Amino acid sequence: MTWGSLLRSNPVLSAARTCGPLPAETDVVVIGGGLAGTAVAYYLAREGVDVVLIERSELNREASGTNAGSFHFQIAMHQLTARETESARPRLLSDVRLHLSAARLWQTLEEELDGALDLHETGGLMVAETPEELQILHDKHLIETEAGLETHVLEGSELQGFAPYLAGDLLGASFCPAEGHANPFLAAPLFALRAADRGAVVRTRIDVIRIEPGFVITTSAGTLRAHRVVNAAGAWANDIAATSGLRLPIRAEGLHVNVTEPRAKVLEPLVQHIGRRLTLKQAANGTFIIGGGWPARPEQPPARFTTLWESAAGNAAVAIRVMPSLADVRLVRMWTGVMAFTDDLQPVVGEMGSLPGYFTCIATTGFTLSPMIARMLAAHIARGESLPHEYAPDRKGLEWTATT
Amino acid sequence: MSSGTSCELLVVGGGPAGLAAAVQAASLGLDVTLVDERPTLGGQIFKQPGLQVRDHAALGRDHRRGRTLIQAAERSGVRLLTRTSCVSLQGTNAVIVEEGGHARAVSASHVIVAPGAHDRPVVFPGWTLPGVVTAGAAQTIVKTHRVTPGERVLFAGSGPLALAFPAQLHHYGVNIVAALEAGPPPRPRDIARIAGAARGNAALFRDAVGYRVGLVRGGVNLRYRRIVVRAEGRDRLEAVVHAACDAEWRVIAGTEERVEVDTLCVGYGFFPSTELMRLAGCSFRYDEDLGGHVVRVDEWMRTTVPGISAAGDGAGVAGSFVAIDEGRLAAIGLVGDERSAGPIRRRLKRKLRFQHALQRMHRIGPGIYELATPETVICRCEEVTLAELAQPIKASDDINVVKGFTRVTMGLCQGRNCQRQIGALLAAQHGCALGDLLVATPRSPVRPVPLAAVADETIDDLGLFVAK
Numbered sequence: 018m019t020w021g022s023l024l025r026s027n028p029v030l031s032a033a034r035t036c037g038p039l040p041a042e043t044d045v046v047v048i049g050g051g052l053a054g055t056a057v058a059y060y061l062a063r064e065g066v067d068v069v070l071i072e073r074s075e076l077n078r079e080a081s082g083t084n085a086g087s088f089h090f091q092i093a094m095h096q097l098t099a100r101e102t103e104s105a106r107p108r109l110l111s112d113v114r115l116h117l118s119a120a121r122l123w124q125t126l127e128e129e130l131d132g133a134l135d136l137h138e139t140g141g142l143m144v145a146e147t148p149e150e151l152q153i154l155h156d157k158h159l160i161e162t163e164a165g166l167e168t169h170v171l172e173g174s175e176l177q178g179f180a181p182y183l184a185g186d187l188l189g190a191s192f193c194p195a196e197g198h199a200n201p202f203l204a205a206p207l208f209a210l211r212a213a214d215r216g217a218v219v220r221t222r223i224d225v226i227r228i229e230p231g232f233v234i235t236t237s238a239g240t241l242r243a244h245r246v247v248n249a250a251g252a253w254a255n256d257i258a259a260t261s262g263l264r265l266p267i268r269a270e271g272l273h274v275n276v277t278e279p280r281a282k283v284l285e286p287l288v289q290h291i292g293r294r295l296t297l298k299q300a301a302n303g304t305f306i307i308g309g310g311w312p313a314r315p316e317q318p319p320a321r322f323t324t325l326w327e328s329a330a331g332n333a334a335v336a337i338r339v340m341p342s343l344a345d346v347r348l349v350r351m352w353t354g355v356m357a358f359t360d361d362l363q364p365v366v367g368e369m370g371s372l373p374g375y376f377t378c379i380a381t382t383g384f385t386l387s388p389m390i391a392r393m394l395a396a397h398i399a400r401g402e403s404l405p406h407e408y409a410p411d412r413k414g415l416e417w418t419a420t421t
Numbered sequence: 422m423s424s425g426t427s428c429e430l431l432v433v434g435g436g437p438a439g440l441a442a443a444v445q446a447a448s449l450g451l452d453v454t455l456v457d458e459r460p461t462l463g464g465q466i467f468k469q470p471g472l473q474v475r476d477h478a479a480l481g482r483d484h485r486r487g488r489t490l491i492q493a494a495e496r497s498g499v500r501l502l503t504r505t506s507c508v509s510l511q512g513t514n515a516v517i518v519e520e521g522g523h524a525r526a527v528s529a530s531h532v533i534v535a536p537g538a539h540d541r542p543v544v545f546p547g548w549t550l551p552g553v554v555t556a557g558a559a560q561t562i563v564k565t566h567r568v569t570p571g572e573r574v575l576f577a578g579s580g581p582l583a584l585a586f587p588a589q590l591h592h593y594g595v596n597i598v599a600a601l602e603a604g605p606p607p608r609p610r611d612i613a614r615i616a617g618a619a620r621g622n623a624a625l626f627r628d629a630v631g632y633r634v635g636l637v638r639g640g641v642n643l644r645y646r647r648i649v650v651r652a653e654g655r656d657r658l659e660a661v662v663h664a665a666c667d668a669e670w671r672v673i674a675g676t677e678e679r680v681e682v683d684t685l686c687v688g689y690g691f692f693p694s695t696e697l698m699r700l701a702g703c704s705f706r707y708d709e710d711l712g713g714h715v716v717r718v719d720e721w722m723r724t725t726v727p728g729i730s731a732a733g734d735g736a737g738v739a740g741s742f743v744a745i746d747e748g749r750l751a752a753i754g755l756v757g758d759e760r761s762a763g764p765i766r767r768r769l770k771r772k773l774r775f776q777h778a779l780q781r782m783h784r785i786g787p788g789i790y791e792l793a794t795p796e797t798v799i800c801r802c803e804e805v806t807l808a809e810l811a812q813p814i815k816a817s818d819d820i821n822v823v824k825g826f827t828r829v830t831m832g833l834c835q836g837r838n839c840q841r842q843i844g845a846l847l848a849a850q851h852g853c854a855l856g857d858l859l860v861a862t863p864r865s866p867v868r869p870v871p872l873a874a875v876a877d878e879t880i881d882d883l884g885l886f887v888a889k
Contacts, residue, residue: 029812029813029815029826031815031816032815032816033815075817075819075821075822077825078822078825202825202826206816275872276831277872278869293882294882302828320702324864326516326524326526326865327877327880329865330524330875330880331877331882333873333875333877334877334878334880336872337872337876344872344873344876345872345873346872347869348870348871348872349833349835349866349869350831350835350864351864351865351866352862
């Protein structure tokens with residue numbers, strides 16, 4: 018089945034099921050209809066918890082539906098504080114362990130949700146151009162191995178044999194067989210549908226105006242009372258938090274993505290760069306999706322971020338450096354999605370110490386991690402399972418940056 | 422991207438509106454750069470032949486008008502860049518790419534966007550078969566390359582401008598088997614209304630009536646109230662089925678006729694090319710008579726984005742006479758010369774009144790959106806059929822949601838072909854008006870550009886996404 022026909026064959030939560038009245042009360046209200054929110058709603062509904070999800074626009078329209086759908090399991094450039102691994106070793110170890118559990122969860126989701134997610138375990142390459150970068154690959158390989166994640170460092174002719182489409186003068190690459198991708202258009206809608214099937218109330222086009230302790234949630238469609246609140250509003254989580262007088266260590270950033278015309282399939286794995294900003298993969302329909310952390314221009318609200326031609330140009334240059342045959346492939350679209358960033362890039366999952374009953378469920382590497390942290394949070398809310406304290410929303414050591 | 426250039430005025434589009442704007446602005450002393458993606462200037466209506474021409478008189482009035490305007494532009498000192506596309510516009514900062522060249526940033530004080538219009542795509546079974554062409558494409562084949570699009574050509578369309586095409590093709594010796602007009606034959610009161618609005622619009626009136634007369638005189642079988650139903654053929658077009666339609670353009674059962682042809686020329690009107698204006702964030706309104714979504718402009722043709730003006734069919738399809746005046750007005754607006762603007766505004770008002778009177782006779786009927794069957798491909802870039810859209814259009818009336826589920830509008834054409842048809846499906850499903858619906862978010866570049874033409878090794882890591 019092609020990517021397109023998969024998309025179209027998946028069942029869809031119809032507008033008729035998302036536009037009904039808002040209930041007067043519930044146990045848990047979830048704010049945000051992205052991957053994190055729909056997954057929390059699903060896992061709570063599965064636990065038998067009474068849950069209402071409120072989305073201000075449409076499901077899956079922001080970061081959850083505008084990212085490239087890649088799974089990032091091996092240590093990447095953005096996780097390094099310096100051009101080495103040693104200074105951040107404990108954090109990197111814990112990151113990889115979390116990634117590993119997310120990888121395992123994704124493998125079970127198609128069966129769990131009874132639908133297609135267009136899941137592909139293609140493996141992922143992280144290339145190095147310089148001796149210094151190659152050293153980082155070797156160092157991070159040790160950490161990954163210790164955490165239980167399989168990676169291999171390939172050099173010279175070994176790499177050329179394995180990935181002949183890469184530039185011949187790259188010094189090496191680490192390969193992580195578990196990496197791959199799923200379809201970002203499918204995941205959150207399927208979680209939402211299955212949440213609704215299990216009794217969750219999913220409501221779109223409702224604005225949350227204010228959340229008062231107790232909890233009293235004032236919305237554009239009336240007032241709702243709930244025992245507990247889950248803030249899963251992603252890049253806008255701080256706007257929601259502010260209505261309760263809270264601040265979260267989250268800021269919004271726009272990330273640039275380039276998409277090309279379709280070409281014959283040559284590239285199987287996800288390709289990244291340990292020293293320059295690049296993620297590159299070829300989708301099932303043949304288009305190359307190129308990104309990796311190039312910025313976008315912030316606009317005045319309600320506008321979001323707009324694309325920067327400079328980002329397209331810089332990103333394209335790195336892509337061609339790594340895979341020279343991309344030079345004559347035509348760019349057809351660029352876009353930017355809004356993502357939630359925390360300054361330490363760790364998830365923000367747990368209960369606010371200052372406001373019991375108020376939870377957050379947000380991750381920076383959101384597509385990879387959201388189902389995982391949503392399940393952890395649901396288990397915590399429903400059954401009191403403990404959550405890692407290093408993800409607590411009011412943990413120490415975070416810079417509290419303003420958001421919007 | 423190589424180092425950027427700057428100019429006082431960037432004109433995008435070298436058709437009637439763009440040329441008129443550039444010439445006018447240059448005469449006001451502005452430093453003007455004009456880009457057009459085609460190899461020759463003149464746009465669609467003034468398209469010049471690719472060959473050496475000995476007898477310009479033989480090529481007709483539009484050709485002569487175009488030649489005069491192009492010559493004026495060539496003498497005006499305007500920097501004329503052909504084979505050059507404007508692929509991105511943010512405020513008055515544009516990115517242009519010459520064919521085979523590298524993307525360049527152009528920072529302008531003002532931009533006049535005059536991108537023209539494109540054919541209204543009509544979706545019916547078989548619309549993607551080779552041999553089915555739009556009126557504009559057939560015109561290009563004949564005008565530029567001087568070859569006939571086929572041996573037996575059926576024309577199906579509507580509107581006064583649409584009838585110009587079969588008349589023109591006939592004039593060039595193309596065998597038009599029949600011309601089908603979905604609208605009614607002109608009634609006396611329509612003619613009276615048009616004639617009433619025709620005062621001071623002699624040229625336009627001559628066009629509107631002349632094409633019909635030309636067709637009839639040429640012996641072309643012109644049939645009113647008939648619409649294309651489907652195109653048939655294995656690997657290419659072999660036959661077309663057409664039928665009588667009612668006032669809503671809905672097919673009347675039992676009236677189907679099948680005619681064997683090798684070319685179907687489809688001309689149901691035009692849409693303004695709005696991508697750049699959307700990308701720049703200009704505000705839009707909906708006017709079916711002017712092609713649907715049209716950019717909002719003030720009395721100087723200024724859009725809602727500071728520094729950006731729009732003119733010509735790209736700002737609402739109204740033909741070359743209106744386009745030229747709008748182009749001039751947009752240029753004069755840069756210096757705010759009220760005195761020269763007055764007569765142009767009065768003339769424009771008159772021409773637009775005539776345009777509306779004509780369009781009222783030919784207003785698109787909703788039946789045009791109901792020709793597809795479940796197997797019919799709606800989005801040809803991403804190969805999405807009507808059946809595959811059935812579920813997603815129920816999810817929301819927002820086309821961006823449908824796009825997420827199906828990839829419609831995300832291919833090479835960026836929705837120019839399928840977007841209105843999907844809008845009509847959404848409007849029918851959710852009971853709203855086409856004009857109230859959102860359109861798919863526009864994306865840069867508006868034309869495909871090779872990655873090597875985009876890439877710039879000198880751009881440093883822009884520094885984001887770093888753990889602290």
